[in-house]
Amino acid sequence: MHSPAQHVPVLALNRIVDYTVGVLPKREYERCSCDCSLFKSIAAMLALCRHWREAALDRVYQEVWWCIVDGCDVCCKNRCCNRCLPWSLLNAVETGNHSRVKTVNMHWDNSMVLDGSASEIFHAFPFTDLVLPSVSALEFEFEHPGYMEEHSLLSDTHFAEAFCSQIHRVFPNAKSSTISDFVLFQNHLEMPFVCNLLTGLFAHATSVSATPLPENMGNYFARNTMQMRCLEFGSLRLDSPAIEIIRRNCISLERLQISSKRHELFTKIVCADDGTSIEYPRMISLETAFYPPQWHRNGAIQLDSPAGIPFPKSPEAGVRGWVSVFKRYSFQRQQRIPRVPQH
Template identity: 35%
Template sequence: MYSPAQTLPSLVLEQILDFAVGSFPHEFTPEYACDCGPYMRVVPGLSLCRSWRDAALSKLYGEAWWCKVPNCSQCYTTECHSRKLPRGLPTAISTGNQYRVRKVSLHWKVEAILDGTAISAAKNSLLGKLVMPSVTSLDFYFCSDQLEVDLSEAKKMEHVKAFCSEIYQLFPSVQSYHLVKFDGYDELNDYPEVPAIDSLITGLTKHKTLVDFSCSAFVIVVPLPTDGRDLRYVSTTALEADQHTIELIRRSASTLECLTVQGGGPEVFAQLLHSEDGKPVVYTHVHSLEMSYTVYRSFREAHPTFASPTGVYFPSLRKLVSRIRYPFSNDVLFRGSEATLEYLDIPLLPRTVSDLQECGVFNANRFPALKYVSGKGDRVDDEMTRIQLTGSLLRFAANARVIKARENDCPFDLTGFAISEFGQNVTVLDIPPIRLTLMRTLQLIKVLPRLQQLRTGVEITDELRTTDQTHDSCVAECRPLWIQRHEGDPKYMEYGDPFHPDIEDDIVQRGLRPDAYECFYSSRFIFSDYFGEFILDHLSLVYADLGFVDELYSDFYPLSDSLAVLDCSHDREDSAVLLARSKIAVILLALCPSIQRIQTCWAIDFRYTKKAIPDDISIERQRIVESEQHQKLVAHLRSVAQQ
């Protein structure tokens, strides 16, 4: 008899594999090397039935690399220890999986194209005379060590045309060209003035009416197509005084779908909204807009000039991201998208909030389609300002599904926002700067029937403190436990012995508070399981003095049937806050049977570092509820409820 998993429709299978890959960081990790890390989760599907194996292979080889750059920074071949890349195009061909490839990323040195060696490399590779009609999308990563090639311009042009022709023959069905990066040194800033390079860009996009483009942050002048070609996607960090790029974006206003721009100051963005003769430029089909001006300039100009354009310029906008500062003093980017805007991520700065409030942007009913709202503050010193900014964010995002807040820490009760004002569709509430008491946390979970993931700050009240403050600073109490559990473990000894008797003295000499967990993690330069270490070391203390939970159990149990993840992944908190957070966590486990895990760290992936965290870190529900302390608490609560 077939398992239900063997009879899943292919579309469902693809979605499952997409989720498995998408939930993993897409950058280099030393454990998996290269960009292959996400696809390690696909490998188990290869050992299942034929349909799973076929779907897994299609996912594995759906995107392939064809790299001809030694020590390529995109491929991380040096970290692969000379192993074959599972996603390399030659590997796909040699294993007979070339028909599964839908997208190819080509990594080439510009010099190799200009001097003709790229052509011979392509013809002498495994591809030979092979034609790959399954490929519909190409990504190009170009790099260079130097610009000068000792050939005539005519010869360079000839080689460029031959390279473009070879690409057309290999991939005849390509509809999407993504010119991702021009990477190199300062001399590459002159690319647009080099006819051969201009010919390369226009040649690659020949006969294609829709082209995607993004460039390296290190390129100041961008080699965008110059032959009147309209673009679908532009991502550029080169708007500083670059009228060519601005004009190209304006010209493509009718075809652009995604626009990511950075550079210059806020006045540069105002130029995108009007042509040289002052006529408005309407971006009819743009559904994703990401904007920021250069960091150095935003800090240099404390009070930059903000324009207030009139009119509607982005009538189809679904996603709006503004980094550093929102570059206008009115709601020009919001107008016309009231029925379509779904995703918003903007900095919550006092001036921005004040300007947008005057325009009615923070009216919760103005954008009924909002699903994701994220607001990041700027470490405002004045507490009343932080409270006002946070209240504005909560009122605006109340009906969204995902609500995130960063910076601007303040107590929830002072924001003027009532728990009953939250909409019924909230599934993820990630607001660590906003401190809630235990009672407010319980009330919040109770009124959100679809809440699946929760992270908040902690407002410590008397019931969450220890009576004698024994472990508020646990250097002496916890040290023997760490030594017994970790001594000799190479993972903990990499940066020297964290258990050396002088470590606390060293911390004190550096002016840090002698908290044991601060010492322990500072000695290893890693904070991956800060909360997890604490709660598991202190279960007896955490479960002490919980007599007040009897009344909470009768009032709130069962608290939720949807909340699955309790997120406690805060970087650094002192022991008093860790203890209060731990008490809240075990109380929620007792009141909320739907919680499956306590998240203590999300996967972090830092390029060029050996301290990457390759996977999420969490405490599964069973590990806590099967403890003697939790079983005693639950047994007591049930007996009280039956009386």
């Protein structure tokens, strides 16, 4: 007779795996100091029945890295405690687990993208005919060699378009895009190569994460990004172009995360320049973090907003102060957002 443990519902089993590796509900995962801790936690499940083993393998290969930077000793670490770590994209492909991958963290050398050698990688085994429809999120980091400052290829768009075309071929269903290390984009945003690279990478994105946001890159998003479902911006000023990005996507936004040193930023999010209210009809998750030193002890946060309910579908929104200060405001249909009198 089969054990009841062999028939645990998938959702319940996934929660058990989450608990085992420390990913508790509503709690951000904190990577352990030991790189193999996650895999050691899951190892015991691999020896159980096929039902549990499948759930464990889904967790192991849920997020992988793909590093193309020679000599990188950060994201390319493949051993820990004398164990081989299976969290690279190549490992997932070689072991037949690539269909389990949901997120790919990519580390590219800018010079390789510029001269076209990055695109050539997609024409070599195992990427020649590889398509990963299971991947829904991509994270890009671009290494920035100094000699690019006057690189003549920045005026050409061919290799940028070829690179983006290959990215979309291999990851056709990726709708979430994150870019970190903005040096290339911040210094060369008006160059044809960079403009086409950004346009191509975000062509199919409905979720964009960018922290921190350089001024000119924010202007790029304000001109070109529409119908976003999720936005995450950090260290925003009151004149940040990200405010316009958020306003323009108010109809489609479902999740928003912002941080700033000025709590007045919240007013700009829910009010147009003429004072009229901006409604976010689909917003279900809102998190705003404000860190002015004057309320790092008592957390006395007051938000100025128009009368009414800008977030009719959001059951609650988080407003964080300094360090451990955390206060929630509920946005139910029968309640109003706290308002600060105008002076």
